[in-house]
Amino acid sequence: MPLVRVYVSLKPQLLDSAGRTVGDALKSLGYAEAEDVRIGKMIELNLTSFDEARVREMCDKLLANPVIETYRFEVVE
Amino acid sequence: MPLVRVYVSLKPQLLDSAGRTVGDALKSLGYAEAEDVRIGKMIELNLTSFDEARVREMCDKLLANPVIETYRFEVVE
Numbered sequence: 001m002p003l004v005r006v007y008v009s010l011k012p013q014l015l016d017s018a019g020r021t022v023g024d025a026l027k028s029l030g031y032a033e034a035e036d037v038r039i040g041k042m043i044e045l046n047l048t049s050f051d052e053a054r055v056r057e058m059c060d061k062l063l064a065n066p067v068i069e070t071y072r073f074e075v076v077e
Numbered sequence: 078m079p080l081v082r083v084y085v086s087l088k089p090q091l092l093d094s095a096g097r098t099v100g101d102a103l104k105s106l107g108y109a110e111a112e113d114v115r116i117g118k119m120i121e122l123n124l125t126s127f128d129e130a131r132v133r134e135m136c137d138k139l140l141a142n143p144v145i146e147t148y149r150f151e152v153v154e
Contacts, residue, residue, distance in 0.1 A: 001112065007119050022120070022139065031135055035078065036123040042084050043099070046113040058108055062099065 002050035006073040008064045009040040040069075050075055079127035083150040085141045086117040127152055 010016050016038045023037035043063055045055070055073055064071040087093050093115045100114035120140055122132070132150055141148040 040119040042117040
């Protein structure tokens with residue numbers, strides 16, 4: 001059964017406030033090397049069959065918001 | 078500047094209700110091949126320097142909850 005991993009990221013020009021908060025927390029824990037943190041989603045799809053065009057449709061329609069997010073996906077197995 | 082991507086997943090034995098909801102939504106949109114969906118996090122760390130043991134610490138202390146989540150990470154550049 002194909003496993004597809006979809007990675008959804010906020011567009012780089014948008015402020016990621018959750019990422020900012022995590023970055024600040026890392027710094028306050030002593031990890032001064034944490035210069036910038038951004039948080040995205042990893043969506044694992046177990047599919048009965050893989051069709052690239054259909055996975056792209058799923059991303060465009062539901063899994064990502066193309067106004068503010070970008071995505072990429074890979075077939076893992 | 079090293080970029081590290083941390084992938085955080087809910088442990089497989091735990092119910093992922095958000096993933097379940099997305100899976101149901103995909104099926105109702107006509108994507109019957111979406112057998113199972115699980116949602117995790119992708120955390121991008123821009124570091125001034127990379128030290129594997131320190132990144133592991135960041136994951137254990139803040140980025141993942143080891144009780145319910147697993148993680149892996151990769152150095153991208």
